[in-house]
Amino acid sequence: MSEQTEWPLWEVFVRSRRGLSHTHAGSLHAPDAELALRNARDLYTRRGEGVSLWVVPSAAITASSPDEKDPFFAPAADKPYRHPTFYEIPEGVKHL
């Protein structure tokens, strides 16, 4: 039996040190989660880059709009009142 089944693709997320969140590092192929995790360890942390790993089947990721732009993200640009710098505070007021 050799029907050339390609192993599925997995996305790898690495926590570089405690206190930081997992960050996308890249992807790899593996037949299952167990091997994906081991392959990720060997490939993405061999220089001590991480203390924790997540692997996620690439097919399980749902992405936002195809071109990564409008209309998902543009509407957030005109709401400056969400940011603290929007507000003017009299000089001398502290702890605000």
Add this chain to the structure above:
Amino acid sequence: MTAVAGGTSAAEGAGSGEDAFLAAFDAAVAAEERIEPRDWMPDAYRATLVRQMAQHAHSEIIGMQPEANWITRAPSLRRKAILMAKVQDEAGHGLYLYSATETLGTGRDELLDKLHAGRQKYSSIFNYPTLTWADVGAIGWLVDGAAITNQVPLCRCSYGPYARAMIRICKEESFHQRQGFELLLALSEGTPEQHAMAQDAVDRWWWPSLMMFGPPDGESAHSAQSTAWKIKRFSNDELRQRFVDICVPQAEALGLTLPDPDLRWNEEKGGHDFGTVDWSEFQAVLKGNGPCNEERITQRRRAHEDGAWVRDAAAAYAAKQAAGSDEKAVAA
């Protein structure tokens, strides 16, 4: 196709909207923004990237062979460890690049099939043989040195996943060049036999290294468009010149000579003049008539074919496990 990979975005096939998308793409490239996998991109841009990234990935994994040739004969345990780690990095770099290529919707198996069938290329430099231990040093110093000169600008390439892979690779690659330099230095300062071995290796690898930058600017098939798309940042000749200027003082530090009687400093241009590369040799190796073309691709194909039963086994096991857990879920 995965959600993260590119391929058909909603925009494609719209036809009439194409101009607007192209304008947006051009503007993004002009503004030094990165193009990401799911963005609209011209078909030719996608094809160029797949071709270049695949060739780059193939070069990494074929490039393992000439150096792996010496792992079992490395003359000290320290060198053995270094060489193993280096060849391992090359497999890793191949993996980073294949996964970056996959974001464009082309699977690794498909790319490997094309490599094995001779339909995609890898860097011709790896069709030269490693005849002595000093060749390991020459590859590190010259071949990796040339590769880094080529690759550093790619860290700013317009395609995001390629640029990110290159940043990771360049970081790791600097150890490769340094170990090569150090290896040659030890030989050069060693016994007369060792020194001669080092000089012989440099004599054989110098010109092929200069060929790694590709044909002269006037004859380069893909250069202009790649430059416009900010995939390529400097011309072949610019990079070649930069490399020569870097190497000359390093060769001096090594106590080795570069095999080019025309090599001399040109005050006026602020760089070195150097002899003409033998482009007929380059073309011959490119066409498959290098010293090791046949061996390299045969070994790669054999590793892949011999490994098919292993990959199948793991896939079959995964399928059984998945079926097993489904059954359990149903039972519960």
Add this chain to the structure above:
Amino acid sequence: MSAALALADDALVLSHRLGEWAGHAPVLEEEVALANIALDLLGQARSLYSLVGDEDELAYLREERAFRNVQLVEQPNGDFAHTFARQLYFSAYQLPLYRALAATDSDLAPLAAKAAKEVEYHLDHARTWTLRLGDGTEESHARMQRACTALWKFTGELFQPVEGLEADPAALEAEWLVDIREVLERATLTLPDGPRLGGWAAGAGRQGLHTEPFGRMLAEMQHLHRSHPGATW
């Protein structure tokens, strides 16, 4: 330090064999994994040699009969199944051994504690593949069974007493057998039932008696170093 030398030779020889896979692995991810294991073992060998003398003199200038590694590690790679049967048998021996050594107050303890962590991963990797090959396809099952059976006769030697090694061979062997039995069963493989020691060669590697492929391996490994006496690299 004959114990350190024996363990160092084990690690070096197996590392060398794994290094032969470079460029030949069935899938790129496994190139990286095999190299990691080889590098761990080479690191172990170097630390162990440093307790005995100069690492390069020990590795490159001893004759075949002076090497003290077990015959298991010098066996040629064969196919991927043979390599992983060898990994399984050896890692399952090395892990409890290093753990036992780490708990002593011998010179080997600090090194053993560090190495045990590495070997834990090697064993895990070997189990992972034993399961997949054993319970994968018909072909992989047959190959893995063949490999486990073929290497079986080299496993008795692992538990011959070694002078100066502060670990109880009988206890190690008992633990090893439990481990191997469990993994092979889960992998739908049959525990081989042949003798675990070769006829004339009982305990041979530890006394410097090796198998034919080992001489060729050493010839390749030592050739360059020996060709330039006194040179530094």
